[in-house]
Amino acid sequence: MDIRGALQEAMARLRVAEVASHTLAAELLLMHALHCERAWLYGHPEHPLSPEVSALYFHLVAQRAAGTPVQYLTGKQEFWGLEFAVGPGVLIPRPETEHVMEVALERLGPAHAGSKFRHGEPAAALRLADVGTGSGCLAIALARELPEARVWATDISPAALEFARRNAARHDVTDRIEFLESDLLTAFLPGPTAASVAPFDMIVSNPPYIARDAAHQLPRDVREYEPAAALYGGKEGTELYAALIAQSAQLLTPGGLLVLELGYGAAERVMDMLGFAWTRVAVTDDLAGIPRVLAAERT
Numbered sequence: 357m358d359i360r361g362a363l364q365e366a367m368a369r370l371r372v373a374e375v376a377s378h379t380l381a382a383e384l385l386l387m388h389a390l391h392c393e394r395a396w397l398y399g400h401p402e403h404p405l406s407p408e409v410s411a412l413y414f415h416l417v418a419q420r421a422a423g424t425p426v427q428y429l430t431g432k433q434e435f436w437g438l439e440f441a442v443g444p445g446v447l448i449p450r451p452e453t454e455h456v457m458e459v460a461l462e463r464l465g466p467a468h469a470g471s472k473f474r475h476g477e478p479a480a481a482l483r484l485a486d487v488g489t490g491s492g493c494l495a496i497a498l499a500r501e502l503p504e505a506r507v508w509a510t511d512i513s514p515a516a517l518e519f520a521r522r523n524a525a526r527h528d529v530t531d532r533i534e535f536l537e538s539d540l541l542t543a544f545l546p547g548p549t550a551a552s553v554a555p556f557d558m559i560v561s562n563p564p565y566i567a568r569d570a571a572h573q574l575p576r577d578v579r580e581y582e583p584a585a586a587l588y589g590g591k592e593g594t595e596l597y598a599a600l601i602a603q604s605a606q607l608l609t610p611g612g613l614l615v616l617e618l619g620y621g622a623a624e625r626v627m628d629m630l631g632f633a634w635t636r637v638a639v640t641d642d643l644a645g646i647p648r649v650l651a652a653e654r655t
C-alpha cells in the first residue's frame with residue numbers, strides 16, 4: 357500500500373468511528389509512523405509503506421478510533437512554538453492557554469527580558485511561579501521568553517511533574533526552573549517545611565476548572581483519557597480559584613502579577629473572589645470571544 361492509499365483507508369476508518377478532525381488525525385499518525393513532515397507526505401503519494409510501517413500505522417489508527425487522543429499516540433503537542441512531550445497522566449496543552457502567555461508578557465512590559473528594572477537598568481531576576489504546571493508548558497515557555505527569570509512550578513501529580521522535568525530538559529531550562537510536588541502554592545507558605553523563595557513577581561496558573569457535574573459534556577477522548585485531576589475543579593468548577601487567589605495574595609510582592617486561565621462562564625465568580633487586595637483587574641477574551649484570562653496586580 358502507498359501513502360495515498362493508506363491515508364484514504366485511515367480517513368475512512370476514523371470517519372466511521374466518528375473521530376473529530378479525522379483527516380488531520382490520519383495525517384498526523386502517518387507523519388509519526390514515517391517520521392516525516394506533512395509536505396513530504398503529500399510530495400510522495402506513491403511512496404510504498406513497508407509492512408512494518410503499515411502495521412504500526414493501522415495499529416495507531418485503531419487506537420485513535422477507540423478514543424486515545426492523537427497526542428498520546430504521537431507523544432507530543434506544540435505550545436507557544438515549542439514541542440512538549442505528553443502522554444497518559446498529563447494534560448495536553450491547549451491553544452487557549454497561549455492567551456495566558458500573551459497577557460503575562462504584555463503585563464510584564466519592560467521587565468520582558470526577565471529582570472526587574474530599577475532606574476532603567478536590569479536589577480534582579482524576576483521570580484515566577486506556575487501552579488498546576490502539567491507538561492510544564494507555561495513554566496517552560498515563560499523561562500524561554502524571559503531568559504533572566506527564575507521559575508518555580510508546582511503540581512500535585514507526580515506523573516505530570518515527570519513530563520514537565522523532561523520537557524524542561526528538552527528546552528534547556530532546567531537550571532532556571534524548579535519543579536515541586538505541592539498542593540497549589542502550599543510549599544511556599546510560611547511554615548517549618550516552606551521553600552523560602554517567595555515573594556514572587558508573577559504567579560500564573562491554568563487550574564482545573566471544569567465542574568464535576570459537567571463531565572458528561574466533555575468529548576469522550578478528554579473525559580476518558582486525560583487525567584481527572586487536570587480537568588475537574590470541584591462541584592462548581594471554580595473551587596480551586598479561591599485558595600489560589602488567597603495564597604497568591606500572601607506570596608506576591610506588592611505590584612506583583614496574578615494571571616489565571618478561566619473556565620467557561622467563570623469570569624464573574626472568580627472576579628468576585630478577588631476582594632480588596634488587587635488592582636488593575638482585567639479579563640481578556642479568547643479567539644472565540646469567551647472571557648479566558650484574568651490578570652490582576654497585588655496592591
Ligand SMILES: C[S@@+](CC[C@H](N)C(=O)[O-])C[C@H]1O[C@@H](n2cnc3c(N)ncnc32)[C@H](O)[C@@H]1O
Pocket residue numbers: 447448449450453487488489490491492493494510511512513516538539540541562563564565585586587
Ligand atoms: C488544567 S491542567 C493545566 C496544565 C498545564 N499548566 C497546561 O496549561 O497545560 C491543571 C494541572 O493542575 C494540577 N493540579 C490539580 N489540582 C492541583 C492542586 N491542588 N495543586 C497543584 N496542582 C494541581 C493537575 O495535576 C494538572 O496538571
